Amino acid sequence: MLTLVIWGQMGMNNWNSLNMFLIDSVHDWIMFVVAAVLSVVLVWMFSLYLSGFMVNRFLVGHEMLEIIWSVIPICLLGFLMGPSLSGLYTTENLGDSSMTLKVMGSQWFWSYEYPDFDIEGYSSYMLSEDDLRPGDYRNLEVDNSVILPSGLPIRVVISSEDVAHSWTIPVLGVKMDAIPGRLNEIRLFSGKSGLMYGQCSEICGSLHSFMPIKVEMIPSKEFLNTIAK
Numbered sequence: 001m002l003t004l005v006i007w008g009q010m011g012m013n014n015w016n017s018l019n020m021f022l023i024d025s026v027h028d029w030i031m032f033v034v035a036a037v038l039s040v041v042l043v044w045m046f047s048l049y050l051s052g053f054m055v056n057r058f059l060v061g062h063e064m065l066e067i068i069w070s071v072i073p074i075c076l077l078g079f080l081m082g083p084s085l086s087g088l089y090t091t092e093n094l095g096d097s098s099m100t101l102k103v104m105g106s107q108w109f110w111s112y113e114y115p116d117f118d119i120e121g122y123s124s125y126m127l128s129e130d131d132l133r134p135g136d137y138r139n140l141e142v143d144n145s146v147i148l149p150s151g152l153p154i155r156v157v158i159s160s161e162d163v164a165h166s167w168t169i170p171v172l173g174v175k176m177d178a179i180p181g182r183l184n185e186i187r188l189f190s191g192k193s194g195l196m197y198g199q200c201s202e203i204c205g206s207l208h209s210f211m212p213i214k215v216e217m218i219p220s221k222e223f224l225n226t227i228a229k
Contacts, residue, residue: 012170016217017190019173022087029083033076097155097187101148105158105165105178105200108207112146117227126210140197145214149223150193158184163205169198169213177202193217 015021102113102121113121127141148154158167160178168175176186198213218226 014171015173016171016192016194016196017173017188019091019186019188020171021173022090023173026083026087030080033079037076091187096153098152099149100155100157101146103156103158103167103178105160105162105167105204105211107162107205108200108211110167110211110213112144114227119227124214126212137197139210140199140212140214142212142214145216147216147218147223147226148190149220150190150217152220153187153189156186156188158186164202165200165204165211166202167198167213168201169196169215171196172198172215174198175201190217193219 012024012027013020015024099114099116102115104111104113106123109126110124111121112124122144124142124144124146126139127136127143129138131143132138132141156167156174156176158176158178159182160180162180164180165178166175167178172188172190174186174188176184178184194217196215196217198215200208200211200213202208204211
């Protein structure tokens with residue numbers, strides 16, 4: 001499965017991880033509440049306009065009205081806060097991870113390590129236009145992609161060797177800053193296999209737009225065979 005934005009797309013990409021599913025759900029809930037509030041306000045204003053009571057010159061105070069327009073926004077904020085906090089708690093408590101991926105940002109490439117496996121780390125550079133094959137994506141293809149198992153919780157640890165970067169893959173719901181001298185951590189879980197693309201989302205210099213990310217999510221058994229090679 002290939003997850004990219006298509007021409008004329010209005011909504012978000014199809015989610016490919018638990019993180020993105022929760023983000024998408026919170027977004028839909030917020031949009032529903034906003035649409036409901038906007039509809040009620042518009043209907044109310046239109047009805048007042050038709051009834052001729054759009055302006056009340058003699059209203060100098062109304063205690064009950066002030067209570068209503070104070071309590072209702074508080075309740076609405078509570079409705080918005082609940083799913084958001086629930087999703088945040090879920091993403092931070094995915095249980096024990098099956099493996100760890102170390103990501104290091106540099107100007108202008110990414111380096112990856114699998115500390116749970118006896119293999120050397122490697123770097124990932126963007127392919128130039130001369131190296132692209134028919135069907136490849138310009139400014140998104142790399143020489144060495146990240147290979148991860150689907151169906152298993154993964155711990156990703158991120159840092160930087162020079163300036164601030166940001167390891168971002170939209171369909172996975174991942175956007176983690178890579179800060180020099182600091183380790184940031186995120187957990188992700190994807191039940192689907194496929195190719196996922198991302199880019200650095202922190203302006204990091206003249207070649208900021210040329211450090212793409214390519215993730216190959218494959219079944220866990222195939223992942224173990226690939227790593228063993």
